[in-house]
Amino acid sequence: xxxxxxxxxxxxxxxxxxxxxxxxxxxxxxxxxxxxxxxxxxxxxxxxxxxxxxxxxxxxxxxxxxxxxxxxxxxxxxxxxxxxxxxxxxxxxxxxxxxxxxxxxxxxxxxxxxxxxxx
Numbered sequence: 792x793x794x795x796x797x798x799x800x801x802x803x804x805x806x807x808x809x810x811x812x813x814x815x816x817x818x819x820x821x822x823x824x825x826x827x828x829x830x831x832x833x834x835x836x837x838x839x840x841x842x843x844x845x846x847x848x849x850x851x852x853x854x855x856x857x858x859x860x861x862x863x864x865x866x867x868x869x870x871x872x873x874x875x876x877x878x879x880x881x882x883x884x885x886x887x888x889x890x891x892x893x894x895x896x897x898x899x900x901x902x903x904x905x906x907x908x909x910x
Contacts, residue, residue, distance in 0.1 A: 827857025830902035837895050838909040840885075849877070850894050852884040865901075872897050 833855060840851040852869070855862050859880070866879025869886055873893055877886040886894060891908060898906045 825856055827861040831904055833903050833905060835898060835903055835906045836909055837891055837906055839889060839891055848889045850886040850890045852894060853882065855882050869894055869897060
């Protein structure tokens with residue numbers, strides 16, 4: 792009943808209907824996440840953004856290099872310290888509201904010394 796559970800995951804075999812080759816092994820495209828750089832090597836950019844947000848202001852932190860888990864952890868820390876909501880995905884952290892100064896100070900306290908404020 793539990794024959795080759797790893798190769799029988801249908802979600803990994805999407806778009807492969809049938810193969811007549813008995814030795815066929817479906818290869819999944821594994822995307823490698825970049826290793827998280829230490830805070831002192833991160834080049835983060837903090838800026839205010841209003842585009843495509845209905846006129847609302849958000850604080851945008853870009854330039855994070857690392858895993859999604861580390862990005863979300865940093866985003867969670869900043870959201871808690873500012874007491875607002877936001878999101879963290881695709882190398883960007885969005886904090887709702889104008890918290891540019893506070894976010895810059897929090898990042899410096901956390902060891903991110905190469906932060907740059909823009910606009």
